Amino acid sequence: xxxxxxxxxxxxxxxxxxxxxxxxxxxxxxxxxxxxxxxxxxxxxxxxxxxxxxxxxxxxxxxxxxxxxxxxxxxxxxxxxxxxxxxxxxxxxxxxxxxxxxxxxxxxxxxxxxxxxxxxxxxxxxxxxxxxxxxxxxxxxxxxxxxxxxxxxxxxxxxxxxxxxxxxxxxxxxxxxxxxxxxxxxxx
Numbered sequence: 157x158x159x160x161x162x163x164x165x166x167x168x169x170x171x172x173x174x175x176x177x178x179x180x181x182x183x184x185x186x187x188x189x190x191x192x193x194x195x196x197x198x199x200x201x202x203x204x205x206x207x208x209x210x211x212x213x214x215x216x217x218x219x220x221x222x223x224x225x226x227x228x229x230x231x232x233x234x235x236x237x238x239x240x241x242x243x244x245x246x247x248x249x250x251x252x253x254x255x256x257x258x259x260x261x262x263x264x265x266x267x268x269x270x271x272x273x274x275x276x277x278x279x280x281x282x283x284x285x286x287x288x289x290x291x292x293x294x295x296x297x298x299x300x301x302x303x304x305x306x307x308x309x310x311x312x313x314x315x316x317x318x319x320x321x322x323x324x325x326x327x328x329x330x331x332x333x334x335x336x337x338x339x340x341x342x343x344x
Contacts, residue, residue, distance in 0.1 A: 168213075168217075176197065178222075179200060180193055182222060183225060186229045203224050207224075277311055277315065281313065
């Protein structure tokens with residue numbers, strides 16, 4: 157390790173330690189609890205330490221650390237939103253598993269219907285509906301005008317609905333088939 161790298165490491169550690177009180181205060185303001193704030197600061201420091209090479213010496217370390225802390229907080233909140241406390245198992249007992257067969261058959265029907273579309277429409281619906289490209293991006297990929305892509309996607313959606321026997325109105329009720337879900341996925 158060169159003398160310059162050693163000085164950079166010392167400066168990094170010094171600035172990291174100097175930021176701890178401010179990080180903790182910010183974490184408390186986000187979490188509302190001191191114990192959770194301490195965990196969040198620890199996670200932040202661990203991430204900062206692991207990604208030390210991505211920090212540019214001479215830039216604002218405090219802003220970099222606060223960004224890591226904020227992003228970590230949001231990630232934990234998203235994760236927590238997907239988790240359900242079920243220590244006694246009552247919630248999990250109510251789950252039911254639907255047979256895979258219907259979904260698999262619907263997917264096979266969808267693939268057959270998709271294969272029946274003209275190449276240009278299939279390409280457009282896959283780019284916009286499945287891959288998530290914007291119309292402008294899909295037009296650039298296909299080398300055509302945006303209006304042409306919109307038209308192809310519209311015709312493809314209509315044709316898929318016809319081939320799958322799905323009406324223009326999507327049924328969101330409990331008996332809605334997976335074909336209706338597929339039509340929602342492609343934005344109809």
